[in-house]
Amino acid sequence: MAAHRFRFLFSTAALCTVLCAVAAPRLLPVGEGWARNTINTTVFRNNALVTHLETQYIAYYDAEQYVVLGKRRSGSSRWTLQRTPFKGRCNDAHNVISIMLDGDGYVHVAWDHHGDTLRYARGKTPGSLDLGPPENMTGRNEDNVTYPEFYRLPGGNLLFVYRAGGSGNGNMVMNRYDLKARRWVRVQEVLIDGERQRNAYWQLCVDPLGGIHCSWVWRETSDVATNHDLCYAYSPDEGRTWKRSDGSTYTLPIRAANAEYIWRIPQKSELINQTSMTCDDRGMPYIATYWRPEGTNVPQYFLVYFDGSTWHASQVSQRTTPFSLSGAGTKKIPIARPRVVVSRRGKHISIGYIFRDVERGSRVSVYSTSSLASGQWQVTDLTGFPVDSWEPTYDTELWQRKKILNIFVQRSGQGDGETLTDLPPQQVYVLQPARRYSGISRI
DSSP: OBBBBBEOOOOOOOOOOSSSSSOOOOOEEEEEOOOOSTTOOTTTTTTTTETTTTTEEEEEETTTTTTEEEEEEETOOOOOOEEEEEETTSSSSOOOOOEEEEETOOOOOOOOSSSSSOOOOEESSSEEEOOOOOSSSSSOOOSSEEEEEEETTTTSSSSEEEEEEETEEEEEEEEETTTTTEEEEEEEEEEEEEEEOOOOEEEEETTTOOOEEEEEEEEEESOOOGEEEEEEEEESTSSSSSSSSTBBBSSSOOOOOTOOOOOOOTSSSSSOOOOOOEEEEEOOEEEEEEEETTTTTOOEEEEEEEEEOOOEEEEEOOOOOOOOOOOOSSSOOOOOOOEEEEEEETTEEEEEEEEEEEEGGOOOOOEEEOOOTTTTOOOEESOSSSOOOOOOOOOHHHHHHHHOEEEEEEBBBBOOGGGGOOOOOOEEEEESSSSSEHHHHOO
């Protein structure tokens, strides 16, 4: 697939409502969590919130840096919370908690990683918040783990991906949990190889048919400004083989020389890493991200998507405030990395693009469109209060099954370069839809 450079679709007119509040959003309080940085609210928590059958589960660090798990029945506002015996080092916003439920209803939890030995545990019984002792998965290449992420496959098996190595020098590892055997197996020792010169910062999703979609940017050093280009790969068989969007098969591992470049974006374009992607019911991928268009000094939100034959980029925002991503570590950035949800009915596609921007008072906000070809986007604020440095995560399993959007919300501070703020513990909420409209949950 030939790469396409900077063909942007600009919004010029008002759009009919796709995600518009006709009733007030419902904020369901959970408990107070650590808020001196974004460890509870960074975008690459997969997941912070997940539904299995008719029960929703949640995880966060409390004020004393303990891992807290919770659950509630669908339709109930009453949470059962359990502080686990496990703690994280909350001074580093990388050290997030990731959870998922397997097909038998066991909770799987990974926490507290930034170049550290794997910290993983699972529930003692189905539905239980009581975790067993920390354990290995495969026992191989588990001594330098960062960015742990769980994903559920349609049959109830799980994927677990993480970076082995450091920023600018790391590889992507993939495990699969075999539900019948109740054990983890290694699928890819090195799926994306940085060749000791760079590493991939990815976003991944599983489509309704079980296809695994992965997109990523390359970074050459620890400096965020060295992020560049957007690449893509797809697996139809639980991660064993990988293809490009034209159907050609990769020779693994994927490296800079053989990767499919779906959008060329130079270094020093304020291209952000680790955003989000999703798929519609036909398995077409949509990637939410931001960068600074050539010839301007203001980063803008974009949606990069595939229509089955061609990659496109739609400019979502019309921002006016410049900023720079130069430097290492977790940055204090005036906008959040975005999350995207898609609903498709036949040829009709509705998009919800969840974000936070100082230009809108740092509230939880959403862009929406039902006409990607027109490039017209409407914006709605979902909270009346600021959430500071919060980034969006949502219940992906609930969305995929029922097209109901539940968002993890907590006001969070963030100092530049891993420094902490003085923000005291803040209430954790689940932001719930009031009703559904046009296939996208109305908030």
